[in-house]
Amino acid sequence: MASDIPLVPGAQISVQSRACDQGSHAFCAIDLVVVDHAYQSSDVLAKDESAVLRQHGWSPADGDTGLQSAANSPGHDLRLTYATAAGDLQAIDLKYIGRPWPIQYALSNSMFDRTAAMSMMLEVGAS
Numbered sequence: 392m393a394s395d396i397p398l399v400p401g402a403q404i405s406v407q408s409r410a411c412d413q414g415s416h417a418f419c420a421i422d423l424v425v426v427d428h429a430y431q432s433s434d435v436l437a438k439d440e441s442a443v444l445r446q447h448g449w450s451p452a453d454g455d456t457g458l459q460s461a462a463n464s465p466g467h468d469l470r471l472t473y474a475t476a477a478g479d480l481q482a483i484d485l486k487y488i489g490r491p492w493p494i495q496y497a498l499s500n501s502m503f504d505r506t507a508a509m510s511m512m513l514e515v516g517a518s
Contacts, residue, residue, distance in 0.1 A: 393421055395464070396471060396513060397447040399439045402427040405508075406497040410490075422490055423511040424476075424497040430507035433475035437509050440473065456482045472512045476501045479510035 393407055405426045411419040430436040441460060445451070449462035452470070458478035462471050474482070476498040482488045483495060490498075494510060501508035 392469075392515070393423055393513060395469060396423075396511065397443050397449070398425060399427060399436065399443050401429050402436070402440070405501075406493050408491040408493045418514055420515075421513045422494045423513065424494055424501065424508055425473075425511055426501060426506050426508045428506060433477060433501075433507045433509060436507040437473065437475050440509060444471070456487050458482060468515070470514045472514075473509050476508040476510060 393404055402425050404423050406424040408422045409419065410422055425440075427436055437460065441451070441462070444462045448465040449471070452461040452463050454461045454472050454474065456474075456478075458481065459472050459474040461473070463469070464471070479488065479490065480495070480498050480502065483490055490510065498508060498510055
């Protein structure tokens with residue numbers, strides 16, 4: 392299912408984790424970390440990812456936090472929420488969002504390695 396996400400040419404999924412929330416708004420999602428060593432900054436990578444999504448017919452949407460962006464697939468079968476590594480790490484630290492440990496670890500490592508990276512969360516059937 393992660394293969395359904397149009398990515399910036401050269402970008403790669405470095406870590407993938409399935410997570411489910413059994414709370415009052417139960418859902419399952421695939422959390423991802425996407426990296427691209429050709430980019431100098433995560434901000435530019437995320438901006439270019441927005442353009443690629445639009446080119447593939449995904450419609451822009453609001454993210455869960457002010458530092459996130461989101462897009463709905465054509466037909467609204469999938470919802471993708473994404474942010475820079477720094478943006479999601481900040482939201483995790485402030486307890487605005489939660490991410491599985493492998494995702495947090497990969498985002499943190501990308502910061503220390505100075506690798507352009509994005510955190511992504513793909514939900515099925517969300518609109």
